[in-house]
Amino acid sequence: MIKVNEFKINNEDENTGISFTQLIMVFWSQRKMISAITLAATAIGIGVTLAFPTYTSVGYLQIGSSIPIQLERKKDFEASQGITISDYKRYSAAFNTSERFNDFIQEYKLDSQTGIDQLRGAFSSRKGISSSIEPIYPFTKLDAKDLVMEQPKNGSNNIIGVLIRYENKDPIIAKNMVELLGRYTLDSIMYIFYADLLRYRLNEIDAKIIRLENDILENNMNLEEYERRSVDLKKIIARHPEANNTGIQAIVSVTEENSRFLAPRTQLMTTEVQMSEANEKNIRARYNEMQYKILREYYLLAKKTLDSTRSGETMLHAMTTISDTVFKNKNLKDENVQKVYNKISMDNKEAINVFHEQSRFIAGPSLPKNRSTSLSKMTIVSFMAGLVLSLILAFGRDLLATNRMKQQD
Numbered sequence: 001m002i003k004v005n006e007f008k009i010n011n012e013d014e015n016t017g018i019s020f021t022q023l024i025m026v027f028w029s030q031r032k033m034i035s036a037i038t039l040a041a042t043a044i045g046i047g048v049t050l051a052f053p054t055y056t057s058v059g060y061l062q063i064g065s066s067i068p069i070q071l072e073r074k075k076d077f078e079a080s081q082g083i084t085i086s087d088y089k090r091y092s093a094a095f096n097t098s099e100r101f102n103d104f105i106q107e108y109k110l111d112s113q114t115g116i117d118q119l120r121g122a123f124s125s126r127k128g129i130s131s132s133i134e135p136i137y138p139f140t141k142l143d144a145k146d147l148v149m150e151q152p153k154n155g156s157n158n159i160i161g162v163l164i165r166y167e168n169k170d171p172i173i174a175k176n177m178v179e180l181l182g183r184y185t186l187d188s189i190m191y192i193f194y195a196d197l198l199r200y201r202l203n204e205i206d207a208k209i210i211r212l213e214n215d216i217l218e219n220n221m222n223l224e225e226y227e228r229r230s231v232d233l234k235k236i237i238a239r240h241p242e243a244n245n246t247g248i249q250a251i252v253s254v255t256e257e258n259s260r261f262l263a264p265r266t267q268l269m270t271t272e273v274q275m276s277e278a279n280e281k282n283i284r285a286r287y288n289e290m291q292y293k294i295l296r297e298y299y300l301l302a303k304k305t306l307d308s309t310r311s312g313e314t315m316l317h318a319m320t321t322i323s324d325t326v327f328k329n330k331n332l333k334d335e336n337v338q339k340v341y342n343k344i345s346m347d348n349k350e351a352i353n354v355f356h357e358q359s360r361f362i363a364g365p366s367l368p369k370n371r372s373t374s375l376s377k378m379t380i381v382s383f384m385a386g387l388v389l390s391l392i393l394a395f396g397r398d399l400l401a402t403n404r405m406k407q408q409d
Helices: 002-016 020-029 031-051 085-095 098-108 116-124 141-146 171-239 241-245 264-307 312-326 335-358 375-408
Strands: 055-062 133-136 161-168 251-254 259-262 360-363
Touching: 020 031, 020 375, 031 375, 055 171, 085 098, 085 133, 085 171, 098 116, 098 171, 116 171, 161 171, 171 241, 171 264, 171 312, 264 312, 264 335, 312 335, 335 360
Parallel strands: none
Antiparallel strands: 055 161, 055 360, 133 161, 251 259
16 A cells, blocks of 8 residues: 555656655745745735725615505515515616616705715616615525425515615715615606506506497486487377286287286386496496596696605605695595595505605614724634745745756756
8 A cells, every 4th residue: 555655646646757855855945035925914914904895884775565555465574575576676776776876866855975986987887786785585495495485476575675885985875885875776666656656556557448438438328318218108008098907917919939028117118227336326426537537637746746746755755845835726525536535545554654754774874883894804714815925936946946956968
């Protein structure tokens, strides 16, 4: 066994032209240079760490639910928590762009705030800001494994918050930028939500108004038919007064095959009932049409406001003002008008509650007291880097010296 190992070592020596012992001797002969380079690299690493420290602030931003909550779409309480993964991907695609961030800065006139330029540079970089805003899930694969459960479906594994990190040489600036990124994230989510909501609701309302108009036209046609039938039945009854004394079960048969009709008076009663039902449908359709027209007026004014701003928070608070403007000249004593007003007010209050109460920092932003890079860690890394570099230089110098000697011989 020993002979085999000796053969391998000797074989390696023949191939490489230098033994391990010779390599140690080379390093020992240049120990002063190796020590100097290693110590210099260590000193540089420590000096850079002390002279240019960086601090990382962290904040956990909770996202309560879809903003505002759409209860009619939620099947249960669990499904209403957080934002669905598909929605979050749409939102993040927008708030990770420098264009959206610049709009936010201009909207709130934050150009002069300390640290904005560095943050703007992070948005414009190739890496972007996505690494600073990390989505948080209620369950991970590790959680499911620990709890011995199946991986939850998307409906119950929504994004419940985001973890925001930011690094800066000033700990106060790092903290302020995390707070700003949290506000920016929620503002972007709100803005994109309202942009989607208003577009969807306006198209939906226009379609429903057209459908109701068609229903009213159809009911009017039916009413005209019932009125004509009523007039004809009254004439028939007048011509045959004896039919008034006929039992309700009497029928008149008119053949071709076996057609049967109820007594004229019974048919008249049925027609009058149908007229009453058609009138009731028209009244209900007109009430619904009126409600949808008020809603369309409200959403059109909201869309106009959205086109004039780039802020989701501005839109959130403007919705209440828009509602007051729409209903200023409306008769709130009318039950149908009151119903629309109550629905809009409830949605707006729910949205404000979600935005200000449920969506907030529940941890941080922290004011970091320790450097992002540990001094001891940086010392070890610098020492190892300097040592490796010095060993390579020592070996290179010896190799060059050996080659020169060979050329001289």
